[in-house]
Amino acid sequence: TVRTKVWPAGSAEPSGWTYELSDSTLANQVAGGVMLRSFGASTIGTTPVLVGYDDLKVIEP
Structure with missing residues (x-):
């Protein structure tokens, strides 16, 4: 399962996930x-665009 939250800098973090995907295909x-x-x-719009990643968590099931 991959979950992300995306929002503009300076805005409040959304309460729900912006994007969520699960794939139970055995080969994956x-x-x-x-x-x-x-x-x-x-x-x-204008560039450059700053992209940041925070609180990345990878969990082995």
């Missing part, structure tokens, strides 16, 4: 690494 349930990747559409 293997040891591996963690990768974080960000994407911004061309409609984002």
Whole structure:
């Protein structure tokens, strides 16, 4: 399961998850690494855009 919260800097953190995805496909349930990747559409506005990650938690079931 992957859960994220995304909000503009200076705004209050949303109470619920912005995005949540679970996948129980057996082939995906293997040891591996963690990768974080960000994407911004061309409609984002001015650049540069600062992206930060905080409180990353990876749990082995």
